[in-house]
Amino acid sequence: MRIAVVGTGYVGLVTGTCFADSGNTVTCLDIDAAKVSRLKNGEIPIYEPGLEELVVRNAAAGRLRFTTDTVEAIRDAEVVFLAVGTPPSADGSADLSALWKVVDSIAAHLPPGAVIVTKSTVPVGTCAGIEARLKKRTGRDCLVASNPEFLKEGAAIEDFQKPDRVVVGVRSQAVADALRNLYAPFLRTENPFLVMSPESSEMTKYVANALLATKISFINEVANLCERMEADIDDVRRGIGHDSRIGFAFLFPGVGYGGSCFPKDVQALAAMARDKGVVPRVLTAVHETNLAQKSVLGEKIAASFGGSLAGRTIAIWGLAFKPRTDDIRDAPAIDLIERLLAGGARLQVYDPEAMANTRAIYGDRLAYAGNPLAALDGADCLAIVTEWGDFRRPDFDDMARRMKSRVIFDGRNLYAPADMRNRGFVYHSIGKAPVA
Ligand SMILES: NC(=O)c1ccc[n+]([C@@H]2O[C@H](COP(=O)([O-])OP(=O)(O)OC[C@H]3O[C@@H](n4cnc5c(N)ncnc54)[C@H](O)[C@@H]3O)[C@@H](O)[C@H]2O)c1
Numbered sequence: 001m002r003i004a005v006v007g008t009g010y011v012g013l014v015t016g017t018c019f020a021d022s023g024n025t026v027t028c029l030d031i032d033a034a035k036v037s038r039l040k041n042g043e044i045p046i047y048e049p050g051l052e053e054l055v056v057r058n059a060a061a062g063r064l065r066f067t068t069d070t071v072e073a074i075r076d077a078e079v080v081f082l083a084v085g086t087p088p089s090a091d092g093s094a095d096l097s098a099l100w101k102v103v104d105s106i107a108a109h110l111p112p113g114a115v116i117v118t119k120s121t122v123p124v125g126t127c128a129g130i131e132a133r134l135k136k137r138t139g140r141d142c143l144v145a146s147n148p149e150f151l152k153e154g155a156a157i158e159d160f161q162k163p164d165r166v167v168v169g170v171r172s173q174a175v176a177d178a179l180r181n182l183y184a185p186f187l188r189t190e191n192p193f194l195v196m197s198p199e200s201s202e203m204t205k206y207v208a209n210a211l212l213a214t215k216i217s218f219i220n221e222v223a224n225l226c227e228r229m230e231a232d233i234d235d236v237r238r239g240i241g242h243d244s245r246i247g248f249a250f251l252f253p254g255v256g257y258g259g260s261c262f263p264k265d266v267q268a269l270a271a272m273a274r275d276k277g278v279v280p281r282v283l284t285a286v287h288e289t290n291l292a293q294k295s296v297l298g299e300k301i302a303a304s305f306g307g308s309l310a311g312r313t314i315a316i317w318g319l320a321f322k323p324r325t326d327d328i329r330d331a332p333a334i335d336l337i338e339r340l341l342a343g344g345a346r347l348q349v350y351d352p353e354a355m356a357n358t359r360a361i362y363g364d365r366l367a368y369a370g371n372p373l374a375a376l377d378g379a380d381c382l383a384i385v386t387e388w389g390d391f392r393r394p395d396f397d398d399m400a401r402r403m404k405s406r407v408i409f410d411g412r413n414l415y416a417p418a419d420m421r422n423r424g425f426v427y428h429s430i431g432k433a434p435v436a
Helices: 010-021 033-040 051-059 070-074 098-107 126-138 154-161 174-186 198-228 233-241 261-274 280-295 295-306 332-342 355-365 398-400 415-420
Strands: 002-006 025-029 062-065 079-082 115-118 141-144 167-169 193-196 312-319 346-350 381-384 409-410 426-428
Touching: 002 010, 002 098, 002 174, 010 051, 010 062, 010 079, 025 070, 033 062, 051 062, 051 154, 051 193, 051 233, 070 098, 079 098, 079 381, 098 126, 115 126, 126 141, 126 198, 141 174, 167 174, 167 198, 167 332, 167 398, 174 193, 174 312, 174 355, 174 415, 193 415, 198 233, 198 280, 261 280, 261 295, 261 312, 295 332, 295 381, 295 409, 312 332
Parallel strands: 002 025, 002 079, 025 062, 079 115, 115 141, 167 193, 312 346, 312 381, 381 409, 409 426
Antiparallel strands: 141 167
């Protein structure tokens, strides 16, 4: 098939590349000329494991192209995927301005019979809105479908090529068949291709993210309670997780969820509910619990220094909102950095992939270490924010030698408290009593 993908970010670039890799001819369109020019040169603007090799291979084979020219991208396309950002507006609802701009700009060039597919996470009713807008602009009925994306940054290629399920929202069997055909190479293990209305499909994406966010906020609230009740959240987690009705996924306590999806999608679903007169009690609590959780580590650190951070040197391991990505959008590390800087602390930070994005925001206000151990030199304490594999088995003796005080605030529960006590560290984790 000839495919256009509009928006070449985390989702669009992975989508376009994976469809090219399964034999389609794909043109990726973006308004960011610098990004397109880097991609044309085989440079990948984001960190995503396995992506570079696939982009380079498919571009060399002539199946994957990048452009800023709408006409070039759209004129021959059989399917047009929309993968632009849908960030939160001030009231929490999804800001669809980029999406509408794209719809308006492609309308005049859409070949008859082309299917427009929303991959962006969009509020329920957006497909219907696109249909109406295109009808107005083109004078004809256009085919519009919803196909939400469930990939995880850090494992995006694997998720795209081996999805648990593919969801499409369509109004015609022909469009369902075309999309089923497109996804067939990725569903050879018989994972389901689920066909529903665009409205149900749009809703499915929000509900999936909102439920995952709910699990995280739930376990974080329980973890905070465990700390005060001499219970250990990891024991409790094991105690509940073996119950097949509960399971283990997304029940790890931590510093709150971040990234460009969960925070915005929970708020957008709540905004949709309010708009329809449904009070979003659970969603509001999930969001507020998460905001509070993002400040837990900072509060513990401040309390340990008697409330004053002025003049303290604090090391931070992990800036990305999760491992295996360079994405720091809404990352808990940003909340922590803001809090500690406001208190007058000096911060020495390290992340395997997210340093450039962090430097773009903070410049010289932070010290950027070349490796995890270097971040610890002279530090009064270490805060661990992202559970990168590099941090799981560090050289504790070297750490102890470098730090001014052997104090760790672990927002990801990477180490066993008893081990840390034996090694002479004061160790604070989430959902268990600190050890000293
Ligand atoms: N990042 C994820 O893990 C993820 C997962 C599932 C779904 N989603 C959803 O997918 C959508 C995209 O997310 P993302 O993280 O890839 O965003 P992103 O910000 O990384 O990428 C969006 C891209 O769209 C481009 N763009 C904006 N306006 C444009 C226009 N008028 N024409 C062409 N290009 C334009 C931007 O330059 C950018 O490159 C969002 O709705 C998001 O909620 C994201």
